[in-house]
Amino acid sequence: MNAGRLRGRSLRTRLLLLITAILVTVCAAMALTTVFAQRAYLLGNLDDRVTNAAERSLGGASLHPDLTGDLTFLNESGHPAGMLAARLDTDGTILAAATVGQDAPPRNLTAAQTAALSGIGTDGSYHTRTVPGLGTYRVTGLAGDGVRVLTGLPMGDVQDMISGLVAIEAVVAALGLTAAGCVCAVVIRRQLRPLGRVAATAVEVSRAPLCRGEVTALTRVPERDTDPGSEAGQVGAALNRMIDHVESSLAERQRGEERVRRSEERMRRFLADASHELRTPLASISGYAELMNRGTDRIEPGMAWRRVTAESARMTGLVEDLLLLARLDEGRPLQSAEVDLASLVAEAVWDARAAGDGHDWQLELCLDTAPLVLGDEARLHQVVANLLANARVHTPAGTRVVAAVEAREGLGTIRVRDDGPGIPPDLLPSVFERFTRADASRARADQSTGSGLGLAIVAAITAAHGGRIDVRSEPGRTEFTVELPLTGETGADTLTWSARASMR
Template sequence: MNAHRFGGRSLRTRLLLFITAVLIVVCAAMALTTVFVQRAYLLGNLDDRVTNAAERSLGGASLHPDLASDLTFLNESGHPAGMLAARLDADGNVLAAATVGQDAPPQRLSDAQTAVLSGVRTDGRFHTRTVPGLGTYRLTALENHGVRVLTGLPMDDVQDMIGGLVVIEAVVAAAGLTAAGAGCAVVIRRQLRPLGRVAATAVEVSHAPLCRGEVAALTRVPERDTDPGSEAGQVGAALNRMIDHVESSLAERQRSEERVRRSEERMRRFLADASHELRTPLASIAGYAELMNRGTDRIEPGLAWRRVTAESARMTGLVEDLLLLARLDEGRPLQSAEVDLAALVAEAVWDARAAGGGHDWQLELCLDAPPLVLGDEARLHQVVANLLANARVHTPVGTRVLATVEARDGLATLRVRDDGPGIPPDLLPTVFERFTRADTSRARATAGTGSGLGLAIVAAITAAHDGRIAVHSEPGRTEFTVELPLTGDLGADTLTWSSRASLL
């Protein structure tokens, strides 16, 4: 439970607590080490003094070895004040004990005080004993030819110094820890400030309505907080990369949704237009069939059959166009063979001239070798025929129509240009869409009406051959351009063509 609560604290608090704990441990270790070293040093000095006093006392006592309880050596000058001395028997019992006073004769110890001194061996080792009424002493016992003397010095100075050192170190450590804690708190707060800004950016991004509507530009982490040299900068840079990825994904999702929406709209419009186009010939066929059922006096049978046949052919052509577009949309493979685009265009121009004698048909070949492309010859012929038919149907009689074939830079280019009234500007963006019909400004040369699939078929077939198609139109000039990849570079060993030819 405690670990869970600690883990739930903020990073700033955890860092501060951890650093404070480390500082406390370090300060405590340093203080204890200092106290122990200082205590050992002071005890060493005190032990040296105790040894010197014991040797001097033993020397004085050895002058009267027959007096077992003699302490007259304490009357000699030079003994430190507070020194304790005692005569011992062979069993370590105290025979006599006294302390040296300041400018006073030695004072005998009481029985209670001497009892504390019993049991000290005369082996020169140091002992610490607390004597009632006198304090703590550092003791040692020495022996010389049967003379045994116990000598001790008070430890008050050592203890006072150690106690003062502990107090000073505690005060200094407390002050240092307080100052270090305050400094660490300030430094941690300043160092974690970039991380706080990164977190604020993440929170702001999380509140953005990403699931609906058009997503605006998301907030980024400031550049100053994306320095890869720091951990916070690495987090900020990673967050910015993630936001970039989210934005690109959202933009792609929106584009996909927009494409789906447009595709659905085109599909609905396509179905509506297809239904409308099919309904017209079906209605005509049904009408003429009804008239025939009511009797031949209402309509001439030959005329009725001719109209039924014409509407059937129109409906068949429309269905075939729709099937062709469907196959191209599915990506079904076309026949593949080398096709001479120049010869194919020449045949199509001859056919167009026969169908529309009222137009001025011209062919121009600007190449040094036959432009061979890889593709389906029948479909490519349909591309050229549809472009020429479009120029014939949507321009008045007498319009000049020029078909040009070029081959350069690995591309075979077909251009169909007329000097008719042009395509309305509002129609140009959708001219290659299905069931797109020309404006009334593009006068029809014939009374027939098209289905609006011709240019859509041209665009689909061109795309299936890895080609491109474009249109440029203005009053007095309309040009369709089809580019197809050549099968290979034009070589010198190919059939030589004239640099410029025309068919009038």
């Protein structure tokens, strides 16, 4: 089987084929080694017997050195059956040759049989010759005292033993290879089961609809197949880590898509609300201008001019709020200076009293030192003013509004609370989003409720100063909390504050 076809098969098949090939090679090498060793041993034993027989034949022939064709020594007892002997002349030519029979007198060899023994010297070396009609012989020649003999013994027993050994080894090897192949197949199958389960998990994960961005629980490799002590366990553990990365990436992508979708929705809503808020004063200005063009009998010029001025101011304020939010979104730096929160909140409360004297305005300063923060005083004043304006606009007359300032643990805290009706629960999660209003209708009868940007500006300015804002509301108590990091330094004079002032 060539390498290309082998690579196209499964790992289990390749391992089984390779192990089988190795076992066949090892068995063949062992069998050949055994056969050659056994053959060498048997041939050595046979050569010893051939040498003994040749020495005996030489001794018997030496009794009649003059009789060059004399083979009477073969009549002596003790010669093995099938032994052949020959007398040679000085040129190595066979003069007489005979073979010992079983319970029979020696029988002379034929010319063909004699010719098969020609060319063998008397130097004591061993030769293997096939004698027609007699079989294969191990032959050697010796010389002494002018006598030269040739002696050989049949190799049939050795060949039969070698053949039997080869047959036995072949049968044993076949049975052993069959058993070993079966055992290897079972062992390989069992050992590769974890890898198969890992592969099945990988296939299942590859079929998951990952392109649709659905974050689903992807299949994991079982814990038993993630043992780092084995190669399959290492692959399983690596696959689980990869699946974790894939799931986290999918979850992050889904969160990103969700953020983009929400951002797009907010942007569409923002543009729609901004367009509406700008269109309303523009429509009013356009309407009054049209009435003025038709003549003064339709509308008093002074009233028309006042309305145009009011709508223009309203539109200007909205545009300024939008520009402020845009600058804060871009992360433009604000002015930075030390700001005394206590003085800032006190001024904002006085301004709120002037704008809405129908409320009960309270100021609480619970301080040991002057709370100094680093920031833009005008923007921080806008934060407090917007919170107070929100309380004034959305609560009835007579509502108590308390503005408190605290300083502890490195934070300056501003709290604005009122005992009004509270914020609707369904509106509370989005109260700091842009264009969020208690009255979601675009055609609001009361335009004094604002554009819904006040609290969004509060949240943006607070975040730009490194602070945080929170709100808690229930019927009878609504509290906004603004926390800003203090500078860590007090004012020039150490003050002790503990005041509660009524500003109704």
